[in-house]
Amino acid sequence: MYRIGELAKACKINNDTLRFYEKNGLLSPSNRSDSGYRLYSEKDKEILQFILRAKGVGFSLAEIRELLSIEVDKANNACADVKELVDAKLLDVEQKLAELTRFQTSLKRLSDACCGGEKSAEHCTILEALESDTSQIRHEHHHYKAH
Amino acid sequence: MYRIGELAKACKINNDTLRFYEKNGLLSPSNRSDSGYRLYSEKDKEILQFILRAKGVGFSLAEIRELLSIEVDKANNACADVKELVDAKLLDVEQKLAELTRFQTSLKRLSDACCGGEKSAEHCTILEALESDTSQIRHEHHHYKAH
DNA sequence: ATAAACCTTTGAGTTAAGTCACAGGTCAAG
C-alpha cells in the first residue's frame, strides 16, 4: 500500500493531482488508514500508469474516463469500442494538426517576406499583409535585403 | 461611424467580443454618442480587421497587442522587431505541431494494431499497450483480423 | 405613444487540468 505522497513520487506527479483524479472519478484509492490517509494498492498504481500513458498519447481526462470504463469491464466491451475512441481522437488530433499547419504556412510566408532589418518598420511587409485584405503576401519587399 | 452592432455584424463577431477587446486594450472606439453608445471609425474598423487577420495566422490576443503597439508607431520600430514576433510564434507553432505529430503517430500505431472487431475487448492490443510499460505496440494481435 | 431593436454597465460563467493556501490532525525519530 502506498500513501499518497509515495505514489505521487513514484509516478512523478503532484499529490494534489491524485486528489484531483479522485474527485473527478478517474482513480480512487482502494483503502484508507484508520486516520483517514489514502492507501493505494499495486492495482491502483497500474491504473494510474494507464492514465498517464493515455495522457501521453494525447487523451483528455474525459476520454481517459471512457477508456477506463471499458478497461474495468473488458468482457462486455468490444475492440470496436476501444478503436472508436482511438480513431475519434486521431481525427481530433489531425484537425488540430491541420489548423496548426495552416498557421505555420502563413507565418513562414510572412517571415520569409520580411527583411528583418534594423530600419523603420514603416514598410514592413508583415504589417502590410496584416493591414490589407489580401491573404497573399507579396514577396517583393521594397527594401528587401537592402535597408 | 459604426455603432457596436453594425461593426460586429460587418466583421462577423459578437458585440461582446468588441467590448472584450476594448477592456483588454486592443481596440477602443474613437467616439461615443451623446447617450454613451460606442462609435467606431473606418480606421477603427481597419484595426479590428488587423486583429482578426492576426488571429487568423495564429497569434494570441497578447501577441496581437504587441503587434499593434508596433503598428501605431512604425517609425520607431524596426522590421527586426516585427519579424521577431513572427518567428517566435512560428517556433511556438512548430513545437505544438511536434507534440501533436507524436500523438498522431502513437494513435495511428494503436489504431492499426487493433482489429476493431465486435468481440470482447479482453485481449485488445490498445488496452494492452496502455496497461503495459512498453511504449512499443506489438503488431501481432492474437485475434488480429480474425474474431 | 409604444413596441422592437439596440445600447449601456457590472459581474458571473465557461473549459481543462491542475495548483495552492489554510487550518488542523497524524506519525516516526531522537
Place this chain on the structure above:
DNA sequence: CTTGACCTGTGACTTAACTCAAAGGTTTAT
C-alpha cells in the same frame, strides 16, 4: 515530548478568449 514531514478537507486561483445574464436607458418605426 517535541519537531518535522506527512496527511486531511475545503475552497479559491490560474490561463484564454470569450459569452451570457440582469436591469435599465435610447432610438426608430409605426
